[in-house]
Amino acid sequence: MEKRDVIETVSSNRDRLLSLSHTLWEMPEVALEETESSSLLVECLADAGFEVTTGIGGMPTAFEARYGDGDPTVGILGEYDALPGMSQTVSATREPIEEGGAGHGCGHNLFAVGSLGGALAIKEAIESGDVDGTIVYYGCPAEETLVGKVFMARAGAFDDADAALAWHPSDLTSPFMGETLAMNSLQYEFTGESAHAANSPASGRSAVDAVQLMNSGVEYMREHVPDDARIHYSIVDGGGAPNVVPATSTVWYFVRAPDRAEVDRLTDWVDDIADGAATMTRTAVDRQFITGCHPYVPNRRLSDVVEDNLETIGAVPFSDEDRAFAGDLKQTYDPETIESRTEDVPESHRETVRGSNLYAEPLPAMDAEEVHFGSTDVGDVSQITPVAQFWAAAWPVGAPSHTWQVVAANGDFANETAIYAAKVLAGAAYDLLSEPALLADVRTEFEREIGEGLFRSAVPDHVDPPVDADLQ
Incomplete structure (x- = not known):
């Protein structure tokens, strides 16, 4: 043939x-x-x-x-x-x-x-x-x-x-x-305390405030990243009724750059900003690594x-x-x-x-x-x-x-x-x-x-495929 x-x-x-x-x-x-x-x-x-x-x-x-x-x-x-x-x-x-x-x-x-x-x-x-x-x-x-x-x-x-x-x-x-570009896909979930936003705001800790502060921090970060890097985000959980201090809020980030080392460096910086936003709002933040590619x-x-x-x-x-x-x-x-x-x-x-x-x-x-x-x-x-x-x-x-x-x-x-x-x-x-x-x-x-046998996945071993996650 x-x-x-x-x-x-x-x-x-x-x-x-x-x-x-x-x-x-x-x-x-x-x-x-x-x-x-x-x-x-x-x-x-x-x-x-x-x-x-x-x-x-x-x-x-x-x-x-x-x-x-x-x-x-x-x-x-x-x-x-x-x-x-x-x-x-x-x-x-x-x-x-x-x-x-x-x-x-x-x-x-x-x-x-x-x-x-x-x-x-x-x-x-x-x-x-x-x-x-x-x-x-x-x-x-x-x-x-x-x-x-x-x-x-x-x-x-x-x-x-x-x-x-x-x-x-x-x-x-x-x-x-x-x-x-190489890329990391991550979600940051902030957890605070719900409260009545009018009657008892002092009792609440707003997770949405944390997300907003994190996003603001990343916007200031943009001035100092390489020209060929890209960072984008979407708020996938932004609270509910205005008169309830939102106890949870989640933001989804893509971090991109031409090589893996730069993506990891920028991701560490974004992590630090998330921690800072949590500190400022007295909330907690959980980082979920979804996927990352070369x-x-x-x-x-x-x-x-x-x-x-x-x-x-x-x-x-x-x-x-x-x-x-x-x-x-x-x-x-x-x-x-x-x-x-x-x-x-x-x-x-x-x-x-x-x-x-x-x-x-x-x-x-x-x-x-x-x-x-x-x-x-x-x-x-x-x-x-x-x-x-x-x-x-x-x-x-x-x-x-x-x-x-x-x-x-x-x-x-x-x-x-x-x-x-x-x-x-x-x-x-x-x-x-x-x-x-x-x-x-x-x-x-x-x-x-490229070189033989040098590949190392960007995804940590403990991270499972997001089979049940709504990532559409």
């Missing part, structure tokens, strides 16, 4: 993959509640002969599925969590299926299935004896809360992978070559392999009907959004891209050597084994993720992108399994840039 045969295997599974993607879209499940979604994926892989292990990292919806024997081992990451409040019909008008319900606003129904299609195709190549090694599909829950891969990595799930591949739906197709560092040589396969596969084969619906969706968001989201497109392509409803052709990497100010739990994987990712056009040009327009696309023409991504992943994995010298180059770069 040659590489073109492996890619064609994806086409032979097309109907099954499309059906699965639609099913996942129709039953969106938020982080760590992806019970049915993970079960469907597990069933499909087990039926294909993969050896499946569930409950990875203490999370019931995390799993790995292996096929093959011996080295090298190539992993493909899959995600399947949805977003709260993103319910939407396949329509160019805002129309929730269920008011306040979940929806696939980031395309993880496509992500799960595209990665699955790639793994199934490589399984055929291993079974036929044309390549040697092991293919692993990593079922990764709770990406939206930066939990899934973090706890899988801490449990050693990726330790034996020689390389890993991932992708993500987007409005354009391109290798993902930028780095991201920066994502792409492997350039492996990214070249992905880019070669993007060029080989070519454009996502959207139909005229797909482009028409994408045009209807494109009309519903601000033209300035389109301009801002396409600023990094090469000037030679920019006007053509902006004038398209769907731009299906692959573009060169637009973020090489850049640092994105977001974070991803893929960062932990990239500290353990070489990783390459790519964006694949699934949405109207300029469409931002986590919007109802994207949910509508993910339930319709974007399913074609899952098939496309499966072919790219299958081609790249085939290259790694069939060319020892190529994989050696990938590993050499990893050892030079």
Whole structure:
């Protein structure tokens, strides 16, 4: 079985993959509640002969599925969590299926299935004896809360992978070559004393006062942190009736910076501010560490392999009907959004891209050597084994993720992108399994840039996955 045969295997599974993607879209499940979604994926892989292990990292919806024997081992990451409040019909008008319900606003129904299609195709190549090694599909829950891969990595799930591949739906197709920020996610719960705010205020100790003072302290802290650091917070429990001194209040913080040491330094500072706020208000504070991730560092040589396969596969084969619906969706968001989201497109392509409803052709990497100010739990994987990712056009040009327009696309023409991504992943994995010298180059770069065996999870050993926590 040659590489073109492996890619064609994806086409032979097309109907099954499309059906699965639609099913996942129709039953969106938020982080760590992806019970049915993970079960469907597990069933499909087990039926294909993969050896499946569930409950990875203490999370019931995390799993790995292996096929093959011996080295090298190539992993493909899959995600399947949805977003709260993103319910939407396949329509160019805002129309929730269920008011306040979940929806696939980031395309993880496509992500799960595209990665699955790639793994199934490589399984055929291993079974036929044309390549040697092991293919692993990593079922990764709770990406939206930066939990899934973090706890899988801490449990050693990726330790034996020689390389890993991932992708993500987007409005354009391109290798993902930028780095991201490391991050800590923490909650601070203050406890005081309730009292009648008018009759006996002296008896009370306000937890909300403590939260407000903490947030004020962090605002003054901002002047003295590095320019590329980011600190954001949200008050998730802010008291009740105004005439009751609130006895409890909780604030949720994200602390980000380009490297783990800086994140930890800034987190210690935020901890000190929380302690100071508790002292000033004579309350107590409890710190809950939820999750923490490392920066994502792409492997350039492996990214070249992905880019070669993007060029080989070519454009996502959207139909005229797909482009028409994408045009209807494109009309519903601000033209300035389109301009801002396409600023990094090469000037030679920019006007053509902006004038398209769907731009299906692959573009060169637009973020090489850049640092994105977001974070991803893929960062932990990239500290353990070489990783390459790519964006694949699934949405109207300029469409931002986590919007109802994207949910509508993910339930319709974007399913074609899952098939496309499966072919790219299958081609790249085939290259790694069939060319020892190529994989050696990938590993050499990893050892030079990251180093072997140096990964240490940001999450302390005593912290369990927030399986029962409402972190949506």
